[in-house]
Amino acid sequence: MMKHDLDFNMEPDFPPNNAYPPKWNFDNEKAWQLYRRAKREQWDEDNINWEEIKEYASGLDRKQRLAIAYWWSLLSNFDNATPVFAYAVVKSFENHLDTAVRGILTTITYDENRHNMVCGLSINNILPGFPFNFKPQDELERKAMLNVLWTWWNGSRYWKAYLEAYNKYTFDVLFTSFMMGEAAATTVFSTMAKGAKIRQFQEIFKNTAVDETRHYAFTHLIMSDNAGTMDDERKKLVTKQVRAGFVFLSLITYLPPKDFWKLPPWFVEVHEKMEDLARSAGFYIPDIKEKEDAWRNAIIRVGSSLKRYNIKMPAMPELGITGEEVFDIKEGDIIPVF
Ligand SMILES: [Fe+2]
Numbered sequence: 001m002m003k004h005d006l007d008f009n010m011e012p013d014f015p016p017n018n019a020y021p022p023k024w025n026f027d028n029e030k031a032w033q034l035y036r037r038a039k040r041e042q043w044d045e046d047n048i049n050w051e052e053i054k055e056y057a058s059g060l061d062r063k064q065r066l067a068i069a070y071w072w073s074l075l076s077n078f079d080n081a082t083p084v085f086a087y088a089v090v091k092s093f094e095n096h097l098d099t100a101v102r103g104i105l106t107t108i109t110y111d112e113n114r115h116n117m118v119c120g121l122s123i124n125n126i127l128p129g130f131p132f133n134f135k136p137q138d139e140l141e142r143k144a145m146l147n148v149l150w151t152w153w154n155g156s157r158y159w160k161a162y163l164e165a166y167n168k169y170t171f172d173v174l175f176t177s178f179m180m181g182e183a184a185a186t187t188v189f190s191t192m193a194k195g196a197k198i199r200q201f202q203e204i205f206k207n208t209a210v211d212e213t214r215h216y217a218f219t220h221l222i223m224s225d226n227a228g229t230m231d232d233e234r235k236k237l238v239t240k241q242v243r244a245g246f247v248f249l250s251l252i253t254y255l256p257p258k259d260f261w262k263l264p265p266w267f268v269e270v271h272e273k274m275e276d277l278a279r280s281a282g283f284y285i286p287d288i289k290e291k292e293d294a295w296r297n298a299i300i301r302v303g304s305s306l307k308r309y310n311i312k313m314p315a316m317p318e319l320g321i322t323g324e325e326v327f328d329i330k331e332g333d334i335i336p337v338f
Pocket residue numbers: 182185211212215337338
């Protein structure tokens with residue numbers, strides 16, 4: 001029989017990988033600054049004038065409304081990140097990361113929840129019930145609906161991989177994986193804010209870009225704290241994750257590359273039709289050249305930070321960027337989120 005006698009005269013033994021005991025440290029000043037900034041920069045999706053968006057949508061034809069709801073649905077594949085960061089919060093407590101780092105992750109969880117709310121509210125005010133309660137009236141509508149559902153299905157593959165990633169990678173590799181995504185998101189949302197003709201969307205994208213800029217700063221902080229002690233194997237993993245970030249996020253921010261994605265054969269054709277329809281409704285979506293520029297900017301930004309720590313950038317043949325060849329991105333390699 002096991003003995004369960006506890007010696008209360010001794011300090012208790014705490015099990016490893018456990019959120020207990022609560023512990024605080026106050027010495028990571030850079031992280032504290034970022035945590036404070038996160039609290040200052042909070043915004044409220046209820047302050048967006050949704051009535052105005054509804055009114056705007058009522059002046060559009062059915063296909064245009066579908067196209068805008070379609071875009072928000074695809075975005076939600078990446079902004080469905082509340083559980084992603086909530087899980088990171090759990091892990092950060094179990095591993096007793098710095099108090100301020102845990103605080104930042106908590107704020108990112110709330111940020112992503114807000115971004116996801118915005119996706120839902122946009123759809124609900126433009127084409128309520130899309131896509132699950134949407135009755136397609138022709139082939140284009142049916143295929144657009146299926147594009148969304150299959151994108152989300154790919155999201156479910158990603159979710160499984162993400163949960164397992166914590167058993168495979170260290171925190172520094174995991175969090176720097178978010179880097180490419182946050183950098184790309186920052187540029188894309190800033191571009192969309194500048195281009196948006198509808199004032200409320202302008203506001204949404206401007207605020208979202210502020211959040212994503214801060215998320216990028218977080219990944220940068222984690223990297224600069226850890227890269228100095230990363231061995232070559234970890235550095236290689238970071239290179240691979242940067243490529244994975246591009247592959248994953250390209251679906252909405254560029255064109256879906258062949259790696260990873262399992263999508264209907266008509267995906268790109270219908271996707272481009274939807275984008276054009278949304279544009280015709282005054283909903284600004286960057287064209288292919290602007291998207292490429294945004295990615296190049298993001299890559300230069302991430303690349304220059306990685307270079308400082310002797311971490312190589314992956315090749316991005318799609319954009320004509322040379323670097324370390326990364327082949328065959330599978331489910332298990334994908335970590336990035338917006
Ligand atoms: Fe983000």
